[in-house]
Amino acid sequence: MPELPDLEVFAANLEKRFKHKTLERLKAWVIKKLNVSEKELRDQLQGRKLFAVKREGKTLQLHFEGGNVLGLHLMLHGELKTFKHEEELKHPIISLCFKDADGFALTDFQKAATPTFNPPSSDVPDALSDEMSLSYLERILAKTKKPVKTLLMDQHVIRGIGNTYADEILWAARISPMSLSKAIPKAKVKDLYHLIGTLLRKEIAQIGGAMSDQLSGEIKDFLKIHGAHIKESPTGKKVQVTKIGGRKSYFTDEQELFQ
Template identity: 50%
Template structure:
C-alpha cells in the first residue's frame, strides 16, 4: 500500500507534469467506487484546468478550476501509470487525458482504488503536521499499542504498516508498548523519529523516481520486509502480527507497559 512518502512524491510528480493543463477527457473504466455517477464526475472535471496536487493523509487530492477537487485513494494495490497511447491501461480504474496528449491513469487489479469528488475536509492531524504538544497529548490518553495508534487514521493520518515499523525501530520503542506508558522523553524521541524517517524516505523516493511514476519503493527499509533478516546493527529481526498486520521489530526495542 502506498504510504505517506510515496504519496507525497506522487503528488509532486503529478503537479510537475500536469499542473496548468486542461483535462480534455476523463475515461472511467470502473465506476463502482466513485461517490457520484460517472456522468456527473465527467461533467465536473472535463474542461477544467489542473491547478494543484497534494497529499492529504493517505490520499491524493487533485484541485481543478471551478472549485472542483478529486480525491484518489489507491487502497492496497492501486498505482499511478503514465498513459502511453490511446488504449486504456491494463486494470485501469480511471484515466486522465489532458489537452496536448499527455495523461495518467489509476490502475488497480483488485478494482478497489477509490476516486471521490469533492471529499470532506480531513480534521485529523497529519503525521508531518501534528505538533509535538498534540502528539504527546494523543499518546497520554491511549491504552492501545503504539503501533496500532500510529496506524490509526482517525488519530493521525498518513502512516501505514511499513513506516510504523521503521519509525518505531528508529526511536528504539517496541511496537507492543502501550501508548500512554511511554515516558515523555521517549515519546518526544518518537515524535522526532516520525519526521526523520518520513522525510528521509521522501528524499530517497523523490531521487529514485525523478519525474516518472514508478510505484512504491521499499528497498531502503531497515527492518520492514520479509527478505531482511538482520537489522543495521546485526540484530535479528523478528515478526509477529498486530491487528492482522505483519510487524517487524527487534528485541532491542524497549517495551513500555
C-alpha cells in the first residue's frame, strides 16, 4: 500500500524498533514467490543481528550482520504488522521474531507481497539517488511516446514513484499526466526533475513527523490533488479524473498538455 515516502519512514521506524536486535526465528508462510527455500533463509539469517533497514525503490531491505539482506516488496496491499503471537496474524507472508522485542510480519491478503533473499542490485536509478540526474531524465523522456505519468511510474526506468506521487509531482510541475513524454520542452523537464526530489523529500519529512514509530497506515494529509475526496487544487482549480494505464489519475487544467 505505501509509496516511497511512507516506505522511507517505515524503514526508519523499523530501525528504531529492531536495530541491533537478534533475529531469533523466521517463518515463511507463503513461499511461492520466495527466491530461496525457507530453510536457507533460516540458516542464513536466524541468530544474526539486524543492523540497518533501507528503502530501495519500492522495497525495504533488511541488512543483517554477516552481509545478508532480506528484501521486502509490499506490492499493492502488503502491510507490516507487529505481533506478540504469530498465530494471530492475518494473511502472513513472512514473520520475524527478535530477541527482547516484538516480532513483525509482512502480510498481504492478495499474497502478492514478496520477500527476496539478497536482492540483486539494480542499474535503474532510484528516484532519490544521485544517479537520477537531469540528463538521465531528459534522455528517457526523449525516448518514448508513453504518457509522462506512465514513464514516471515505470520501475524499469525510475524506481520508487507510484500512482499517488506521480500525480502530485506532475501537478507541482504543472505538466499534464497525459503529456507525450518526448514532447515536453527542456525547461519543463528541468522543473519536473527538481520537483521529483524536493516533493518526495518534503513528503518524507512531513509523514515522518506525523507517524512517530508506526510501521503501517497511510497518511494522505499532505496530498494536494490525488484522491477522490479532493475537489479543488490548492490554487482553487477543479480536480479532474481520468484513467491512465488503468489507474486513476487526478489533474487540473493548470497542467499544460504537451503532445
